[in-house]
Amino acid sequence: MSPTGDARATTNVLIPSTAVDSFSAMKPAANTLLLLILAALAGCNGSSEAAVGKPGGGGPGGPEPPAPVLLAEAVLKDVPIEIKAFGTVAPQATVAIRSQIGGVLVGVHFAPGQEVEAGDLLFTVDGRPARAEKRLSEANLARDQVQAENAAAEAERQKALLEQKLISQEQYENARAKADALAAVVRADKATIQGARLKVGYSAIRSPIAGRTGDLLIDFGNVVQANGGPLVVINQIHPIQVAFAVPQRELPSVMAQMAAAPPRVDAFVPGAEAVPVAGRLALVDNAVDQTTGTIKLWAEFENADGRLWPGQLVNVVITLRVQTGAVTVPQRAVQNGQKGAYVFVAQADGTVADRAVVVERTYGDDAVIAEGLAAGERVVTDGQLRLKPGSRFVDKSAAQASPAAPPPP
Numbered sequence: 389m390s391p392t393g394d395a396r397a398t399t400n401v402l403i404p405s406t407a408v409d410s411f412s413a414m415k416p417a418a419n420t421l422l423l424l425i426l427a428a429l430a431g432c433n434g435s436s437e438a439a440v441g442k443p444g445g446g447g448p449g450g451p452e453p454p455a456p457v458l459l460a461e462a463v464l465k466d467v468p469i470e471i472k473a474f475g476t477v478a479p480q481a482t483v484a485i486r487s488q489i490g491g492v493l494v495g496v497h498f499a500p501g502q503e504v505e506a507g508d509l510l511f512t513v514d515g516r517p518a519r520a521e522k523r524l525s526e527a528n529l530a531r532d533q534v535q536a537e538n539a540a541a542e543a544e545r546q547k548a549l550l551e552q553k554l555i556s557q558e559q560y561e562n563a564r565a566k567a568d569a570l571a572a573v574v575r576a577d578k579a580t581i582q583g584a585r586l587k588v589g590y591s592a593i594r595s596p597i598a599g600r601t602g603d604l605l606i607d608f609g610n611v612v613q614a615n616g617g618p619l620v621v622i623n624q625i626h627p628i629q630v631a632f633a634v635p636q637r638e639l640p641s642v643m644a645q646m647a648a649a650p651p652r653v654d655a656f657v658p659g660a661e662a663v664p665v666a667g668r669l670a671l672v673d674n675a676v677d678q679t680t681g682t683i684k685l686w687a688e689f690e691n692a693d694g695r696l697w698p699g700q701l702v703n704v705v706i707t708l709r710v711q712t713g714a715v716t717v718p719q720r721a722v723q724n725g726q727k728g729a730y731v732f733v734a735q736a737d738g739t740v741a742d743r744a745v746v747v748e749r750t751y752g753d754d755a756v757i758a759e760g761l762a763a764g765e766r767v768v769t770d771g772q773l774r775l776k777p778g779s780r781f782v783d784k785s786a787a788q789a790s791p792a793a794p795p796p797p
Contacts, residue, residue, distance in 0.1 A: 454782040457771035459734055460718050464763045467714045467751045468707045471642070475632030475655065475687070475704040477696045479623035481597050486619060487513055487612040488590040493619075500604045504595045504622065511619055513612060515591030522584030529577035536570035543567040599624040623698050628691040629670070630655055632704045633682035642672060642685070645708045653687035656703040657695055665695050669706060716754040721767040722747055731761065732768040732775050734783070740768060742777050 487493075495512030498504060546563040549555045599622040606612065606619050630653070634642070645651045646669065654664035667689035676683050687704065689696055696702070721731050722745065729747050732740040745760035761767070768775065775781065 452780070454738070454780040455771055455774040456784045457732075457740075457768045457775070457781045458785050459766045459783050460721060460769045460785075462715055462717045462757065462761050462763050462765050462767060464713045465716045465754070466710050466712045467716065467754070467756055468710050469641075469749075470751070471634055471638050471706040471708065473632040473634050473704045473706075475630040475702050477655075477698055477700040477702060478629045478631050479599070479625055479698045480627050480629055480688075481599070481624040483595075483597055483599075483622045484618035484620075485510060485593060485595070485622065486615055486617070487511070487593060488614055489513055489515075489518060489587050490612065490614045490616075491515070491517060491591070493606060493608055493610050493612050496604065496608050498601055500601055500620070502601050503599070504601055505598045506595055508595045509592060510595055510601075511593040513591045513593065515588050518584060518587035518591055522581060522588055525577060525580040525584045529574065529581060532570060532573045532577050536567065536574045539563070539567035539570045593619070595622060597622060597624050598626070625694065625696070625698065626691055627688050628696050628698070630667070630687045630689065630696070630702060630704060631684060632687070633677070633680070633684050634706075636676045636681050636683050639672075639676070639683050641708055642669070642683075642706070646672065652707045653689075654705045654707070655687070655689065655696060656705070657700070658702070660695070661703070664705070665689055665691070711756070714748075715757045715761055715763050716751075717757060717761065717767050718769050719750055719753055719755045721769045722755050723772055732772055733761075734766040734768065734781065738780050739778050740775050740781055 491514040493511060494514050497509045497511065504510070543560075543563040543566070546555060546560040550557065550560040602621045602623070604620055605617065612619070642651070650668040650670065653667045653669050655667065656664045667687045669685060670688040671686040673684040685706075687706075717731065722729050723731065728744060730742050730744050733743045735741055743760055746758040748756045748758040750756065768781070771781075
């Protein structure tokens with residue numbers, strides 16, 4: 389019991405008698421040091437007791453301090469309704485150039501990777517055999533025309549003799565058949581000449597489309613075969629297509645928009661997502677893939693700057709329409725609990741209330757709220773872990789937004 393009569397727990401420090409005797413034998417300075425140590429131990433114990441018994445010192449029963457939070461206001465925005473997917477860039481057209489005649493490749497008139505226009509000369513195949521065949525066909529035609537004309541004249545003479553009953557009917561018919569046969573030979577010769585002319589034309593191989601050439605698949609001086617392997621492949625990249633698939637549940641929305649106008653499609657190229665390539669939806673497949681439950685779509689892009697390349701993987705965003713006046717809050721304000729999504733709403737009395745909300749969708753960093761929140765209400769975007777319904781709060785948004793005060797001079 390202390391001299392003041394307060395019931396306090398005291399700290400008893402036991403010192404062995406042998407230690408006391410030893411210290412007694414020491415110099416007076418050592419005795420003074422021992423007394424200082426004992427006084428320090430007693431003072432520490434007393435200060436701990438005073439802290440425990442002091443009211444408002446953070447113990448049980450004290451008021452909870454306001455929780456620092458960040459707030460944001462629910463606002464009305466015009467939010468696009470979008471469908472996102474992964475797509476593959478594909479050329480508008482692909483042509484594998486082959487030779488239609490056999491012969492030696494005597495000319496290559498482009499550089500691999502070059503842009504070519506429709507009708508540009510690409511290759512030259514040795515056309516001398518084709519030209520010789522054409523001249524031979526022309527000579528055969530001239531010979532057969534002479535024979536056909538002679539046979540036709542002979543048939544006319546035989547007809548006159550038959551009318552005078554100087555020859556038999558059989559003799560006339562033989563002459564007429566010979567004339568008709570030679571006339572058919574003349575027609576065959578003319579067709580042969582047309583084929584020879586085509587072969588001569590096939591010796592110059594031209595591009596059927598405008599596009600970009602690939603690698604040269606056969607070198608100058610090699611012998612090519614008629615309808616053999618490709619000499620080069622040309623891809624049309626102006627315009628170009630992107631193929632992608634979306635879930636079949638999106639099909640009604642896509643078809644409804646296609647009936648009004650082809651929706652806008654943006655392609656985001658990896659490494660250059662800040663500037664998307666704009667195009668339009670061009671085609672919806674005529675069947676749903678039952679194995680994946682998706683529908684395939686194709687978008688068309690002018691690709692004037694050549695940013696889209698065949699085989700490239702891109703992110704695709706279809707903008708169906710724009711929803712006007714949607715209630716939006718930052719996504720980080722929405723919490724998920726056992727009963728679904730909710731937000732902490734700041735009230736006028738300085739406390740928060742939890743509010744169940746229905747999140748329709750997200751757009752960028754915003755969540756579109758379909759039910760549970762009105763424009764102008766403030767919601768907590770940071771510090772939710774320290775809150776519960778009815779908790780007091782202090783808004784640190786203004787403190788972060790305002791610059792710090794300059795230090796005093």
